[in-house]
Amino acid sequence: xxxxxxxxxxxxxxxxxxxxxxxxxxxxxxxxxxxxxxxxxxxxxxxxxxxxxxxxxxxxxxxxxxxxxxxxxxxxxxxxxxxxxxxxxxxxxxxxxxxxxxxxxxxxxxxxxxxxxxxxxxxxxxxxxxxxxxxxxxxxxxxxxxxxxxxxxxxxxxxxxxxxxxxxxxxxxxxxxxxxxxxxxxxxxxxxxxxxxxxxxxxxxxxxxxxxxxxxxxxxxxxxxxxxxxxxxxxxxxxxxxxxxxxxxxxxxxxxxxxxxxxxxxxxx
Ligand code: HEM
Numbered sequence: 001x002x003x004x005x006x007x008x009x010x011x012x013x014x015x016x017x018x019x020x021x022x023x024x025x026x027x028x029x030x031x032x033x034x035x036x037x038x039x040x041x042x043x044x045x046x047x048x049x050x051x052x053x054x055x056x057x058x059x060x061x062x063x064x065x066x067x068x069x070x071x072x073x074x075x076x077x078x079x080x081x082x083x084x085x086x087x088x089x090x091x092x093x094x095x096x097x098x099x100x101x102x103x104x105x106x107x108x109x110x111x112x113x114x115x116x117x118x119x120x121x122x123x124x125x126x127x128x129x130x131x132x133x134x135x136x137x138x139x140x141x142x143x144x145x146x147x148x149x150x151x152x153x154x155x156x157x158x159x160x161x162x163x164x165x166x167x168x169x170x171x172x173x174x175x176x177x178x179x180x181x182x183x184x185x186x187x188x189x190x191x192x193x194x195x196x197x198x199x200x201x202x203x204x205x206x207x208x209x210x211x212x213x214x215x216x217x218x219x220x221x222x223x224x225x226x227x228x229x230x231x232x233x234x235x236x237x238x239x240x241x242x243x244x245x246x247x248x249x250x251x252x253x254x255x256x257x258x259x260x261x262x263x264x265x266x267x268x269x
Contacts, residue, residue: 046230048233049230050233052122052126055119059116066109069105079157080199084157084158084199109150110151113144119140139221146210174188
């Protein structure tokens, strides 16, 4: 078979390529980040991976949309009982594309929760919560809980009647939980009644505490996904033991990324 010889690069082209790649080489030499990102994006996954296995990435995308639209809203929102409602009206009616950013954030919150539930259902149906992925399942449960807490704390921020009464109901339900319930309710309310202290507390939790915690947990979640590999569907020949899972690919010295032996560890196919 004839092989076309590789065309030799002109010295000028080689120079331009080297100049363009210099920043990446600089970063790679000092941090190894480029290699790590390449490994993450181009790692091998089982042959029979399906669309159902994109739901985790869809949840990640929904979270990023929430983070970006949330930062834009925070430029204009005022967490003060006298100004909150008005600032929301200004965002919706007066700011350029404000209605779009607010709508994306409001509807995106539901999309995020629904995608997380669908992703969790996929993990459950594929049995991907079993050994050695129990820890990642627990991290996922924490992500789901914090995601719902984001929804709860964000709901008060428009400071209208729906927001106010939904929060009254939410705090009262919390208060009925055994042992810690009354303390959590008292902490969230921040006083005898829902007022400015409640609003600023909810704003801070919604803006800083929960997004930070979710981002950190997503990092851990993804690290575990890479470390353990993606599970094959239960109907795959490898899972049924009719086909031998191939050896994992070389990790170029990054030993921590080798999948452990155990069920469904299909890092390469
Ligand atoms: C912010 C929310 C979440 C994000 C961004 C996220 C992201 C991901 C991604 C990208 C993957 C790999 C691809 C895939 O299987 O879809 C994954 C896998 C996994 N996720 Fe999540 N996830 C989230 C929530 C959850 C929840 C709520 C659970 C369960 C309670 C969960 C449990 C798992 C498990 C056990 C795996 C490994 C699945 C396998 O190996 O096939 N995740 N996640």
